[in-house]
Amino acid sequence: MVNGETRVRGLAARAGGWSARHRWAAVGVWVLFVVLAMGLGSAAGRLDVKESDQLKGETHTAAKIIEDAGIKEPASETVLIQAKDDSGKATDAGFRAAVGDVITAVEGTGLVTDVTSPYDTRTISGDGRSALVQFALRGEADTAGERVEPVLQAVANVQKDHSSLRIEEIGGASMQKQYSDAFGDDFKQAEFSAVPVALGILLIAFGALVAALLPVALAITAIMATMGLMGIVSHLQPMSDTANSVMLLVGMAVGVDYCLFYLRREREEREAGRDPGTALRIAAATSGRAIIVSGVTVCVAMAGMLFTGVAEFEAMGLASLMVVAVAMVGSVTVLPALLSLLGERVEKGRMPFLRRGRRGNGESRFWTAVLRRVLARPVVSAAVAAGALLAVAAPALGMKTSQLTLDQEFGDSLPIVQTYKRLNEAFPGGSQPAQVVVKAENVNAPEVRQALTAFKERAIASGASRGPVDIRLHEDRNVALVSVPLVGGSDLDKAGRSLEKLRDEVRPATLGKVDGLQAPITGQVAGSHDFNAQLVGSVVPVFVFVVVFAFLLMLLSFRSLTVAITSIVLNLLSVGAAYGILVAVFQHGWGASLVGAHGVGAIVTWLPLFLFVILFGLSMDYHVFVVSRIREARLRGRSTKDAIQHGVVTTAGVVTSAAVIMVAVFAIFGTLSMQSMKQMGVGLAAAVLIDATVIRGVLLPAVMSLLGERNWYLPKWLHRLPDLTHDETPEAVAAQPAPPAPSKGEPLGV
Numbered sequence: 110m111v112n113g114e115t116r117v118r119g120l121a122a123r124a125g126g127w128s129a130r131h132r133w134a135a136v137g138v139w140v141l142f143v144v145l146a147m148g149l150g151s152a153a154g155r156l157d158v159k160e161s162d163q164l165k166g167e168t169h170t171a172a173k174i175i176e177d178a179g180i181k182e183p184a185s186e187t188v189l190i191q192a193k194d195d196s197g198k199a200t201d202a203g204f205r206a207a208v209g210d211v212i213t214a215v216e217g218t219g220l221v222t223d224v225t226s227p228y229d230t231r232t233i234s235g236d237g238r239s240a241l242v243q244f245a246l247r248g249e250a251d252t253a254g255e256r257v258e259p260v261l262q263a264v265a266n267v268q269k270d271h272s273s274l275r276i277e278e279i280g281g282a283s284m285q286k287q288y289s290d291a292f293g294d295d296f297k298q299a300e301f302s303a304v305p306v307a308l309g310i311l312l313i314a315f316g317a318l319v320a321a322l323l324p325v326a327l328a329i330t331a332i333m334a335t336m337g338l339m340g341i342v343s344h345l346q347p348m349s350d351t352a353n354s355v356m357l358l359v360g361m362a363v364g365v366d367y368c369l370f371y372l373r374r375e376r377e378e379r380e381a382g383r384d385p386g387t388a389l390r391i392a393a394a395t396s397g398r399a400i401i402v403s404g405v406t407v408c409v410a411m412a413g414m415l416f417t418g419v420a421e422f423e424a425m426g427l428a429s430l431m432v433v434a435v436a437m438v439g440s441v442t443v444l445p446a447l448l449s450l451l452g453e454r455v456e457k458g459r460m461p462f463l464r465r466g467r468r469g470n471g472e473s474r475f476w477t478a479v480l481r482r483v484l485a486r487p488v489v490s491a492a493v494a495a496g497a498l499l500a501v502a503a504p505a506l507g508m509k510t511s512q513l514t515l516d517q518e519f520g521d522s523l524p525i526v527q528t529y530k531r532l533n534e535a536f537p538g539g540s541q542p543a544q545v546v547v548k549a550e551n552v553n554a555p556e557v558r559q560a561l562t563a564f565k566e567r568a569i570a571s572g573a574s575r576g577p578v579d580i581r582l583h584e585d586r587n588v589a590l591v592s593v594p595l596v597g598g599s600d601l602d603k604a605g606r607s608l609e610k611l612r613d614e615v616r617p618a619t620l621g622k623v624d625g626l627q628a629p630i631t632g633q634v635a636g637s638h639d640f641n642a643q644l645v646g647s648v649v650p651v652f653v654f655v656v657v658f659a660f661l662l663m664l665l666s667f668r669s670l671t672v673a674i675t676s677i678v679l680n681l682l683s684v685g686a687a688y689g690i691l692v693a694v695f696q697h698g699w700g701a702s703l704v705g706a707h708g709v710g711a712i713v714t715w716l717p718l719f720l721f722v723i724l725f726g727l728s729m730d731y732h733v734f735v736v737s738r739i740r741e742a743r744l745r746g747r748s749t750k751d752a753i754q755h756g757v758v759t760t761a762g763v764v765t766s767a768a769v770i771m772v773a774v775f776a777i778f779g780t781l782s783m784q785s786m787k788q789m790g791v792g793l794a795a796a797v798l799i800d801a802t803v804i805r806g807v808l809l810p811a812v813m814s815l816l817g818e819r820n821w822y823l824p825k826w827l828h829r830l831p832d833l834t835h836d837e838t839p840e841a842v843a844a845q846p847a848p849p850a851p852s853k854g855e856p857l858g859v
Contacts, residue, residue, distance in 0.1 A: 184285075487812075488811075508696065679728075767801070
């Protein structure tokens with residue numbers, strides 16, 4: 110007590126009190142912040158991750174050499190000409206005529222350069238049924254997909270004149286165009302549909318239009334501000350479109366959740382008979398504090414991505430961290446001001462028929478019934494729940510990760526996938542060759558020329574490639590680019606072994622003998638190989654960083670060693686269950702058709718680490734909110750068992766609503782045709798659903814009930830740790846004198 114008054118110690122309580130008293134200033138500062146962030150971000154422009162910065166290792170070195178040399182690699186295209194029956198051969202007159210027609214047609218567009226005939230380059234398959242006409246599109250490779258249509262049409266016209274042959278185009282530009290035509294709007298539609306979905310669920314949860322609009326409005330403004338900040342920060346840490354999409358997902362999820370937690374508590378206190386000012390102060394001191402603890406914990410989890418060393422992950426981690434921080438600040442500052450301004454008008458647009466399933470004290474009838482059974486038999490409940498989750502997680506022990514090939518990513522949904530398969534069958538590795546980037550002091554020196562010739566011959570003799578090995582010299586830059594089709598083709602395991610043979614055997618025996626010569630090997634297979642190595646090497650530091658810092662934050666925030674340990678264990682169990690579902694559905698194909706997927710035999714390489722970081726952060730979101738309420742009830746004098754029941758049933762409604770929103774938003778991405786996006790959406794949705802129901806509704810209360818008073822155990826030697834609990838019970842907050850009343854004509858607030 111200070112001067113007979115209860116001292117408000119919590120940062121959230123102080124922030125909420127100030128904002129409610131200076132409501133217009135708080136709203137004005139928030140609007141100004143959003144506008145300034147967007148304006149400055151737009152003026153600064155966003156710098157995206159460059160190819161040379163994507164990965165470390167050989168892939169990075171190769172890209173850096175090409176970039177420093179100023180070599181602009183054009184978008185290369187290939188036309189596959191193939192006899193439809195076994196009797197047709199490339200030596201036939203009709204086949205030769207088709208090759209000539211293709212060359213004439215593509216050259217006639219005026220959009221291509223470096224057109225080569227298969228009879229000159231010897232790009233004819235071993236069975237003699239297939240041949241390749243190769244060329245490059247003029248202009249920048251990044252925008253080639255926008256210019257390739259006339260070339261595709263010219264090739265299609267040649268196909269009409271040669272019905273006995275299969276004439277199809279494939280390449281970076283044509284794949285870019287087909288992908289854009291088929292799925293270009295998928296991401297935008299998924300992102301835009303997240304807002305109405307969230308609003309609809311909030312409308313059901315609150316039963317009032319204004320109350321439902323507040324969380325969505327705050328989440329959107331937090332996302333807008335973060336987009337601007339991304340532009341500014343990108344000059345230090347380049348960003349990407351992927352980081353932007355992930356930021357939007359995370360921003361919508363946590364932005365809505367935080368407002369939901371705050372608003373529901375304020376409503377609950379008013380329903381309990383508190384006046385609006387007191388209800389708002391209680392919400393600020395309790396839910397506001399939980400939001401800050403949760404937000405900091407989620408930020409720490411997202412920061413784990415910064416330890417991967419992969420530029421794309423670093424961009425995603427930083428963008429997600431920023432949007433969580435912005436949403437957290439907005440929730441404990443501008444939200445109290447808006448609630449104070451609106452007063453009773455927050456209930457405008459009421460829909461009474463949606464206000465069912467809850468008691469007057471804010472407790473959920475459904476979860477009250479569930480908790481009664483769980484707490485009556487905590488041992489059985491914990492054993493069944495833990496056993497079920499471990500069984501679901503079991504398939505994860507056999508997880509296989511891989512970069513998805515084109516046919517795995519899209520199945521048969523794109524016509525070009527069939528062309529890709531046919532090309533790989535006829536010319537294994539031809540669609541994704543390795544590229545050796547040779548940098549020498551003088552690329553024309555005899556020893557360099559001899560080494561290049563030796564490399565070409567040995568690559569084929571070693572069995573790593575069947576050729577043809579193409580060498581292109583950039584004499585003025587002293588750089589040579591060597592294209593090597595890998596044995597294994599689209600089978601990344603076999604192609605990976607061919608790559609290792611090139612790197613570990615062929616290169617040292619040939620190019621490695623020339624002093625001062627650099628010869629990093631890159632390409633799609635090499636990029637996948639290096640990406641896997643980079644991620645595997647970062648798993649331990651990311652895991653340790655996230656778990657240790659989350660543990661410390663929980664320990665300091667709740668001053669309980671038991672709560673800190675159980676929170677980590679339960680979150681890991683939730684992540685493990687999500688992994689198990691992913692492996693079962695996408696690797697083994699169990700029930701894949703139910704989610705519109707097909708078993709691809711592997712989980713996309715980047716997903717496990719990405720899911721761990723995202724899910725660990727989002728799981729802590731719920732955990733902090735529920736345990737805070739349990740601890741609050743315990744401080745008010747309830748027994749541990751009663752506190753558990755009270756804490757879970759009073760938060761169950763808001764946690765369920767928040768989880769449904771997250772599941773719905775993530776499930777939208779699970780409907781996309783790309784298998785990697787489908788895996789991400791299904792993994793996130795399944796994990797959040799499990800976490801909000803089995804973990805928070807059954808396992809957490811059962812475990813806490815079994816632990817009893819040991820839930821609050823803190824060894825004496827840890828008592829010296831900083832006290833970040835800032836305990837605020839509703840009674841203590843309500844006992845504080847109310848601030849000066851608002852001016853006449855203003856809505857009633859704090």
